[in-house]
Amino acid sequence: MEEKKIKIGLIGLGTVGSGVYKTLEAFKNIEVVKIAVKNKNKKRNIPGLDENIVTDNAYEVVNDPEIEIVCELVGGVEPAFDLIKTALKNGKHIVTANKELLAKRGEEIFNIAEENNRVILYEAAIAGGIPIIMPIKTILAGNKINKVEAILNGTTNYILTKMDMQGAQYQDVLKEAQELGYAETDPTGDVEGFDAAYKITTLATLAFKKRISFENVYREGITKVRAEDMKAANDLGYKIKLIASAKTDEKGRADVRVHPMLISKDSTLAHIDYVTNAVSLTGHPIGHITLSGPGAGEFPTASSVVGDILAIAAEIGTTDYLLPMMRCRHDNPAECINILDTENKYYLSLNAKNNKGVIGNIGSICAENNISVESIVQKNVSQNNTADITVITEICLEKDMQNAVKAFEKSEFINNVNSLIRVQV
């Protein structure tokens, strides 16, 4: 008997959509019957593409009664949200790579999916080609995960790796990354940490089985990281990476954030360079596990999207309730901790007058703000008689550190607060 073909529709035929289309050609049980794009006249480098199935009206895909799975590979909140909502109401299952939509409107689309007994899979949305969603939902389901630390953005990891290797400044490496196509013309979404924040919102929601709202995720990008910070961090045994992290405290409150971080050169994440992504999970009974691999790109991302399509296709017609372990019902919201109430260790770089009493002044300001100093190093006395001073603190309250920074800015001994970067503990 001939195997039933599952008819699917693609919305988006850009980087990811093209990879998905080409990869699906090897699967005879899947037939792409309609593809929506923005510009039908754009030249596409896809051999064998039947232009008769290409439309510039995505509603033709979501309203097509033949289509059982819709792949949304456009990105952004609208029209993606309305297209997915319409498709779900029309009884279609969804595969999406859209991290922004999941972070901002995830709760709504998962509720609509449940109301219509349909599934939404999104392996590609977080860490591209790295399998992380399916493992958390299935083989790691027996764990209580209490900590996630991850490198989730290839562009920023590429920039920081280059700054580290070449001793180059951020702006110079950004320009080079843009020329090579690793960074977009408007890099804001990557370098200001939005992309990683979208991903950690969803990852933390899954890991803690409580919905994290995107507004509660603290976010700081890499634009203020200087070549001098890289060098100082290296001298102290650290690398600087943009780390997306999520952890829960003893009261079950979630601390979810994205910011540059000094991480020990010995840690696994310190060895994740260039555009590679990695996700480290800590929980019981697994202990500690790290998955790493390509976080983006045409084919790595297609690998995740196609895996999701095949998982749904394998179940269609076999059950009335597909993939129960892959469904999302995290309607209980997580209580989140404000960054000001968190405790952290800090790297602080100050430019100070090369006068007697400077170190004493720094020590006094720290002590007045309940901050203990782990180490203090003075370097680079310049011709104008100023020096860079690097301070590593012990663990202290963020609120106290912010007050100390205000005091340093007012101090007659300090010319400038160069940098404040949190240190992994």
Ligand SMILES: NC(=O)c1ccc[n+]([C@@H]2O[C@H](COP(=O)([O-])OP(=O)(O)OC[C@H]3O[C@@H](n4cnc5c(N)ncnc54)[C@H](OP(=O)(O)O)[C@@H]3O)[C@@H](O)[C@H]2O)c1
């Ligand atoms: N690129 C990656 O490596 C990667 C990795 C993981 C996740 N993702 C996610 O995957 C999604 C797609 O990313 P991408 O890099 O493939 O983007 P892209 O290259 O910019 O492609 C977007 C596609 O969507 C089409 N499109 C835009 N507006 C549309 C509309 N209103 N109706 C129908 N089609 C429309 C575009 O049509 P035209 O071709 O006619 O312009 C294009 O084919 C995003 O959510 C992204 O965050 C990407």
